[in-house]
Amino acid sequence: QSALTQPASVSGSPGQSITISCTGTSSDVGGYNYVSWYQQHPGKAPKLMIYDVSNRPSGVSNRFSGSKSGNTASLTISGLQAEDEADYYCSSYTSSSTLYVVFGGGTKLTVL
């Protein structure tokens, strides 16, 4: 069981927008502005898409955006493209016992 809760799957049509949620607690998502999001295509290594809740690394499309409210963080992808079909993972620091990183269980995005 993952420390952060994500929906198992989401889907959308090309051009639409989708949002993936990531729910934690006040010890992780709610306690720090340190949520990051990773995209993983099958058989590939994860790729950092968002860090510190809403910052995009250089080279990441501005179609990807992040936000947070309370204990829930969200990743929004606008203008869906076929290449966006992948697994998405959120992560956060947690201080529940000691400082370390926790991931969500992952969300499979299907572009219809």
Place this chain on the structure above:
Amino acid sequence: QVQLQESGPGLVKPSQTLSLTCTVSGGSISSGSYYWSWIRQPAGKGLEWIGRIYTSGSTNYNPSLKSRVTISVDTSKNQFSLKLSSVTAADTAVYYCARGFGVFGGGMDVWGQGTTVTVSS
């Protein structure tokens, strides 16, 4: 640009120690305010953070693995390593090394391609 490459045995016997090395190329492991992490992913499952090390030697580990994990760095070889003791079949996974930035925030922006480790007799 910085690239990471994992190496090590693909098959480890139960109760033995899994040992992996990550070689950093295209830049010095000591430059910049980066940390160096290990993450694993069982087949068909999600990501699990194992731990990280700074070139100062400071480490943080996942509490669920802490009693069995050691991460070390060799700046002279531009490498960092993972040792996981007393392995079982549950440790079978793809193991990734990654570069991270930010002491608390930030993220892991450069990843190795991953190496599959199977625990079996």
